[in-house]
Amino acid sequence: MPRFSPTVVDHFTNPRNIGQLAGANVRAFVGNPVCGDQILLTAHVSDGIVADLKFQAFGCSASLAVASLLTTVLKGEPVNLAGTLDADRIEELTGGLAPDQRHVAALAADVAHRLAANFRSGVSDDDPITCAS
Amino acid sequence: MGNSERRSPTLQLETMIGAPGAALRLPLGEWEAGIVTVLREAFRFHFERNEFFRAQCDANGVTPDDIVTRADLPRVPLLPVSMFKRPDAHVLLTAPLNDIELEIRSTGTGGVPSVARRDTETVSRALIGILSTYRDFFALSKGAGLFLSPSTAETPEMGMVKVFNLLNGFFDDHVYVVRDYAFDPEEAIEHLNRWHGEMTRHIIGPPFLVNRLLRFLELEEQSLKLDQDSMVITLGGWKRYTGESISRDEFDGKIEKYLGITADRVRDMYGMIESNMLAVECEHHRKHVPPWCYVSIRDVSDVDVELPVGATGLIAILDATNESYPGFLLSDDVGEADESPCPCGRNGQTVTFRRRRHGAELGCCAVSIEKFIENKQIVAECAIPEAE
Numbered sequence: 001m002p003r004f005s006p007t008v009v010d011h012f013t014n015p016r017n018i019g020q021l022a023g024a025n026v027r028a029f030v031g032n033p034v035c036g037d038q039i040l041l042t043a044h045v046s047d048g049i050v051a052d053l054k055f056q057a058f059g060c061s062a063s064l065a066v067a068s069l070l071t072t073v074l075k076g077e078p079v080n081l082a083g084t085l086d087a088d089r090i091e092e093l094t095g096g097l098a099p100d101q102r103h104v105a106a107l108a109a110d111v112a113h114r115l116a117a118n119f120r121s122g123v124s125d126d127d128p129i130t131c132a133s
Numbered sequence: 134m135g136n137s138e139r140r141s142p143t144l145q146l147e148t149m150i151g152a153p154g155a156a157l158r159l160p161l162g163e164w165e166a167g168i169v170t171v172l173r174e175a176f177r178f179h180f181e182r183n184e185f186f187r188a189q190c191d192a193n194g195v196t197p198d199d200i201v202t203r204a205d206l207p208r209v210p211l212l213p214v215s216m217f218k219r220p221d222a223h224v225l226l227t228a229p230l231n232d233i234e235l236e237i238r239s240t241g242t243g244g245v246p247s248v249a250r251r252d253t254e255t256v257s258r259a260l261i262g263i264l265s266t267y268r269d270f271f272a273l274s275k276g277a278g279l280f281l282s283p284s285t286a287e288t289p290e291m292g293m294v295k296v297f298n299l300l301n302g303f304f305d306d307h308v309y310v311v312r313d314y315a316f317d318p319e320e321a322i323e324h325l326n327r328w329h330g331e332m333t334r335h336i337i338g339p340p341f342l343v344n345r346l347l348r349f350l351e352l353e354e355q356s357l358k359l360d361q362d363s364m365v366i367t368l369g370g371w372k373r374y375t376g377e378s379i380s381r382d383e384f385d386g387k388i389e390k391y392l393g394i395t396a397d398r399v400r401d402m403y404g405m406i407e408s409n410m411l412a413v414e415c416e417h418h419r420k421h422v423p424p425w426c427y428v429s430i431r432d433v434s435d436v437d438v439e440l441p442v443g444a445t446g447l448i449a450i451l452d453a454t455n456e457s458y459p460g461f462l463l464s465d466d467v468g469e470a471d472e473s474p475c476p477c478g479r480n481g482q483t484v485t486f487r488r489r490r491h492g493a494e495l496g497c498c499a500v501s502i503e504k505f506i507e508n509k510q511i512v513a514e515c516a517i518p519e520a521e
Contacts, residue, residue: 003234004231004233008230009230012223012230015220015223036238036245037246038245058218058220058245058246058248059238059246059248060236060248060290061223061230061248061250100289
């Protein structure tokens with residue numbers, strides 16, 4: 001049985017919307033202090049719609065893949081959708097995660113919620129990601 | 134095969150991994166022939182299968198057939214370890230993602246994890262090689278291990294903990310005394326006392342935590358006398374250790390004073406999660422490079438230049454065991470390699486780590502990841518559609 005679903009393989013090897021969005025009006029960051037996985041979303045939200053969105057992620061392959069997947073799910077959708085995604089839904093979208101990969105679905109849900117919350121409250125997270133990328 | 138070839142076969146990679154003790158005791162000339170052969174084949178493996186690595190080779194005008202003698206090894210293109218922190222590090226992989234069995238990480242100085250992805254063959258080689266190395270250097274088969282580290286259950290992907298955890302199989306009992314990032318020296322001493330008279334006690338952990346245990350004993354004015362064959366085995370954490378301004382001699386002296394373990398049984402190790410190189414100290418405190426790796430010391434101002442033996446420079450590691458990605462790495466560590474005979478009887482190289490490199494990230498790849506991906510996209514976009 002493959003260790004990664006075809007969706008995870010696809011997003012890991014062909015990440016979509018990678019980088020930081022210039023002119024973003026909302027930024028959301030979540031990091032797992034134990035495993036070190038980190039996801040930063042930078043988005044331009046216009047009239048409540050995620051007009052554009054990019055990600056930066058560091059960590060295991062599954063975390064990079066779900067961050068990419070998340071951007072494809074949210075782009076063009078109402079920003080409120082981000083607040084409704086939970087880990088189960090994200091795992092479903094990935095086509096399945098192994099037990100040692102499931103933490104990334106929770107991480108993706110957390111950063112999606114944070115994006116929606118940050119937009120509502122008009123705050124943006126700092127950029128804690130410092131990498132020579 | 135001629136008789137001369139039969140008399141002096143080149144050491145096979147499998148033999149190096151399974152019997153590093155024997156491999157490290159070969160005459161220097163045989164070591165040199167063996168390492169060049171296995172590195173050339175590893176180079177060929179990635180040259181033929183890894184587009185990103187192939188782009189580096191093509192840009193540098195080097196092929197596996199150009200690697201004939203040791204003097205040719207510096208021509209093998211290197212990957213800076215900082216690349217393993219990147220979100221687009223998938224291009225480093227030779228193996229498809231579904232062959233990746235284990236992802237191991239460390240946390241870099243910027244808090245960004247470096248992630249090394251190993252396929253099944255590479256994991257097998259790493260596990261067998263490290264276990265065989267432990268057996269050769271430590272000759273452990275029983276006793277109790279006090280691990281001044283979290284368990285692998287708490288930190289399943291942390292490289293240092295994984296490497297420590299491999300020692301577990303040698304012991305009859307063990308305990309991890311770092312939980313939720315907290316270390317209680319009193320608990321550590323309770324375990325040592327519990328095993329007293331029952332088992333030979335060993336301490337395993339990063340130097341800064343061993344030092345914390347020593348400081349506790351010092352403040353409590355308490356000295357323990359561990360057992361005749363007890364060992365202290367350390368890995369990682371030198372930044373904290375040196376930050377606390379304690380020299381190696383002072384460290385060893387305190388271990389002898391407060392734990393009753395002589396310096397020859399205090400063994401440090403050096404490695405990095407991106408490589409299957411774990412250099413382990415012998416009783417003479419020289420860290421022996423495993424037989425499947427070659428350490429090349431590079432000029433900090435021009436990393437293409439290999440410095441002579443004994444000179445201080447950037448540590449590059451050429452690892453023949455990695456099939457998941459090219460194990461030809463330029464580290465951020467500064468140190469030296471030595472090839473003088475070691476009184477322990479092992480030959481080959483030893484390595485000394487001095488400090489981390491200061492300054493900006495290195496950009497030694499001939500073709501950057503950005504350029505590589507960009508070119509691939511351009512090629513894909515301009516491709517002529519197949520006729521239906």
